[in-house]
Amino acid sequence: MNLFEQFDELMTVKLVDEVSELVNDTSKNSYKSLKGIFYTLVAGLIRRGNSIMSANMLYNQIQRSGKKGELVDKIELVLKNEKLFETTTVEGNKTLSQVFPAFKSPLISMVSTYSETPKSAAVAYSGLLSALLVDMLDKKIANENLSAEGLTNYLRQHHQPLLSDSPDGLLEVMIPALGMQELRNVKFAPSKKSSARNESESEVEIPVAMDSDPDYDDLARRRGVSVTSLIGIGIVVIGVVLFAWWYFNMREGANAAFNSDEVATEVPVYEPDSTAIDSTAAALAANNVVEGEYTSFGQSLIQYLNDASSKSGRIIPMTGVQFLNGTIIIDPSSALVIDELAEILQKNAQLQVRILGYDIAGNSTIANKRAYSIKRELLNKGITNNRIDAGGTTTSGQNAVSIKVISK
Numbered sequence: 001m002n003l004f005e006q007f008d009e010l011m012t013v014k015l016v017d018e019v020s021e022l023v024n025d026t027s028k029n030s031y032k033s034l035k036g037i038f039y040t041l042v043a044g045l046i047r048r049g050n051s052i053m054s055a056n057m058l059y060n061q062i063q064r065s066g067k068k069g070e071l072v073d074k075i076e077l078v079l080k081n082e083k084l085f086e087t088t089t090v091e092g093n094k095t096l097s098q099v100f101p102a103f104k105s106p107l108i109s110m111v112s113t114y115s116e117t118p119k120s121a122a123v124a125y126s127g128l129l130s131a132l133l134v135d136m137l138d139k140k141i142a143n144e145n146l147s148a149e150g151l152t153n154y155l156r157q158h159h160q161p162l163l164s165d166s167p168d169g170l171l172e173v174m175i176p177a178l179g180m181q182e183l184r185n186v187k188f189a190p191s192k193k194s195s196a197r198n199e200s201e202s203e204v205e206i207p208v209a210m211d212s213d214p215d216y217d218d219l220a221r222r223r224g225v226s227v228t229s230l231i232g233i234g235i236v237v238i239g240v241v242l243f244a245w246w247y248f249n250m251r252e253g254a255n256a257a258f259n260s261d262e263v264a265t266e267v268p269v270y271e272p273d274s275t276a277i278d279s280t281a282a283a284l285a286a287n288n289v290v291e292g293e294y295t296s297f298g299q300s301l302i303q304y305l306n307d308a309s310s311k312s313g314r315i316i317p318m319t320g321v322q323f324l325n326g327t328i329i330i331d332p333s334s335a336l337v338i339d340e341l342a343e344i345l346q347k348n349a350q351l352q353v354r355i356l357g358y359d360i361a362g363n364s365t366i367a368n369k370r371a372y373s374i375k376r377e378l379l380n381k382g383i384t385n386n387r388i389d390a391g392g393t394t395t396s397g398q399n400a401v402s403i404k405v406i407s408k
Contacts, residue, residue, distance in 0.1 A: 047392060297337050
């Protein structure tokens with residue numbers, strides 16, 4: 001039984017009415033609001049599963065916050081005790097903030113608009129459903145002895161049902177409001193390992209859109225593909241392989257050339273009055289960070305962090321981060337640079353940065369929102385909120401988002 005089926009089984013008319021009465025929801029749209037929130041939370045979990053690091057953190061968070069199914073099994077008792085219900089929603093909202101940093105506020109606003117539910121009721125619904133959802137997953141982990149990878153595979157099974165079974169109009173509101181455009185076209189590769197030590201055969205198969213190697217002989221039989229066509233396909237494949245080999249060799253040469261330049265002199269620097277204590281160089285050495293493995297942005301940041309004499313306050317352009325024209329939607333090609341920043345932040349506990357946005361037309365509102373879009377991505381990758389600030393505009397003349405190093 002997937003999470004959506006568990007929701008349908010749990011949310012009886014009687015239970016929905018009791019919850020609605022407890023939160024004083026007068027909108028008469030309580031079920032629509034509850035279902036919209038639940039589907040959105042599951043979408044957020046699917047998204048977190050795209051990153052191995054984020055998936056592992058999610059696994060640990062669920063085990064810390066879940067109750068092995070106890071809350072799900074005793075939900076009717078919780079609803080009969082107003083104080084216990086309030087405690088559950090408060091704890092659930094804390095869990096929501098931990099599992100989905102920077103997710104709660106846009107979720108509440110989106111649901112209030114989607115179902116015309118008062119925000120106070122939407123907050124209570126979100127807390128209750130967050131607690132229930134985490135408890136469902138914790139029960140799944142305990143009952144089937146799932147590993148972090150097994151949990152990720154289980155969540156991936158919900159991708160297609162999310163797209164096909166979501167309530168009418170929800171995806172059209174949810175995706176732009178929470179920046180989940182990738183949900184419509186993401187494809188998951190099959191796992192190389194078993195998703196759980198004791199999984200059944202039915203759970204090993206992941207009914208999510210996955211790429212697989214085509215049977216060309218079978219295609220030829222069913223579609224009348226000629227031998228010539230198959231040869232042409234083979235030539236294309238060889239061409240792609242040769243291009244990939246050439247590209248990575250060119251990139252390696254470019255990285256080597258880059259390392260010979262004095263990169264630090266090319267980056268605008270703001271020198272603050274005080275000098276922060278540098279604890280980063282030792283951390284980088286301990287983690288065996290190799291500068292040549294990063295893009296120009298990553299290499300610039302690492303060289304700066306390795307320089308014990310440099311002060312905090314430097315501004316470094318996030319070269320390679322792009323947005324769709326006139327929007328705050330991050331271009332998928334920017335993922336590598338954002339992943340690099342997240343990795344460097346993970347490996348350097350003292351590092352704090354401020355994301356500076358930009359807009360070609362000089363629109364400060366768009367610039368700020370773009371900065372927050374980058375921050376949201378970093379939060380989703382497990383970086384704590386107190387290490388990332390966002391807002392303001394980047395250095396004049398730099399047509400890219402930048403970071404300002406607050407402390408290192």
